[in-house]
Amino acid sequence: MAIRLLVVDDSAFMRKAIENMLQKAPDIQIVGFGRNGKEAVELAEKLRPDVITLDIEMPIMDGLEALSQIMSKCPTSVIMVSSLTSEGAEATIKALELGAVDFLTKDKSFASFGVMKLEDQIIEKIRQFATKKHFRIPTAKPKQSIQPKTTFTPTAVKAGSGNKRIVAIGTSTGGPQSLQKVIPLLPSSLNKPVLVVQHMPPNFTASLANRLNTLSQLTVVEAQGKEKLEPNIVYIAKGGFHLKIKKIGTNYYTDVTNEPSNMLHIPSVDVMVESVAENFGRDALGVIMTGMGSDGLKGLQKLKGLGGAVIAQNQETCVVYGMPRAVVEAGIADEVVPLESIANTIINYCK
Structure with a gap:
């Protein structure tokens, strides 16, 4: 059975680029395209895809708000697509706290970190998260404030060989x-x-x-x-x-x-x-x-x-x-x- 993917990005060029990247993966079927966060939420509820790729910076409703609503209304494995800027990084960390399973980075050459190309990475990640067993419901509530540092009392667990440096x-x-x-x-x-x-x-x-x-x-x-x-x-x-x-x-x-x-x-x-x-x-x-x-x-x-x-x-x-x-x-x-x-x-x- 084909993996059903929803692609959401306000850039037509990026939507097409992702579509082209998936041509060598016949087991992945794009079931819809969204141009903003509002469409992302509506299409997620309507199409019930296995995986969603979701841009962060979009008009009408940004990716973080869309992610929050998707996780509330129809929890799905969501892979965020983020810019390599400091702002993009901070938003991505927040998205992971809200329940996104992973992220992809994009720049002008659509290359990702390390030596792996985005094309290989996106296919691997979509396949990995297509099954519901990989989906994790976030424990943190949306817009949760940062908690102050607290004391911690360890409970007894199996003792190991101690005094590691x-x-x-x-x-x-x-x-x-x-x-x-x-x-x-x-x-x-x-x-x-x-x-x-x-x-x-x-x-x-x-x-x-x-x-x-x-x-x-x-x-x-x-x-x-x-x-x-x-x-x-x-x-x-x-x-x-x-x-x-x-x-x-x-x-x-x-x-x-x-x-x-x-x-x-x-x-x-x-x-x-x-x-x-x-x-x-x-x-x-x-x-x-x-x-x-x-x-x-x-x-x-x-x-x-x-x-x-x-x-x-x-x-x-x-x-x-x-x-x-x-x-x-x-x-x-x-x-x-x-x-x-x-x-x-x-x-x-x-x-």
Whole structure:
């Protein structure tokens, strides 16, 4: 059965471009086109598509308001189509909180972040989210105000080998929403640095870091390079750059680089975790969360081989069970836990 897709964009050129991109995917059928948010809501209710691609900046009703109404009236897997601007990044983070399953970025050449072309990416994402099992109802209400930083008392979970000195987290599709259920629950008593790779383009990682910082007890920053690793600071890898660690004397510093440049994802979870493994070995904790593909597997295999510990998110709570699946099937996960238990498990390993 063909995947039914609704395309909504105020640009006729973009609507046609998406149509052309899908010509090599006969299993995807465009059932309608919308030119603004109002039409998006009406067509979503009328056509009941499997997936919607939804532009953010549109007349009459913008994509965020349309998304909010769609999720309320006829919940559907929605992929946002966003510009690479700072404004587009902030709106995209908000859209993911409202229930969008993922996003695509567009620029003048219609190329996306990393080395994947938009054509390949859009087909992969539509196929991935066509089944309802990937759909996730947002827990945050539309227009919810930012909650103040709060204290957190961890509950008892399975104890791990403690006293890890650093935490390395890798995630992709579904990561922005999922990180909001992990990073804000890490207490100031953690007293360890945390490195995070989230597959995102430039501007988006800065917006993500800012959002997480408002919600968390730890300080969350986008890594700029040459920063001394400090306890209770979360370093988000900068979009378009890898995040590594460099030791100078007795201290460790962030190293932001675009090498290796031949990676499928930049930033890469593998590159970051391998660097953590090389510098901290058995004293490091690796965490792999929701995402397509297998980025992180090689790095975590190295970390595990050096005596480090590995946590994987379970299938039931992943938006996409790809990256954690690769780690679990490789047999290197010390624990496989649901999203809501990841923070507690990290705390146990860092005691």
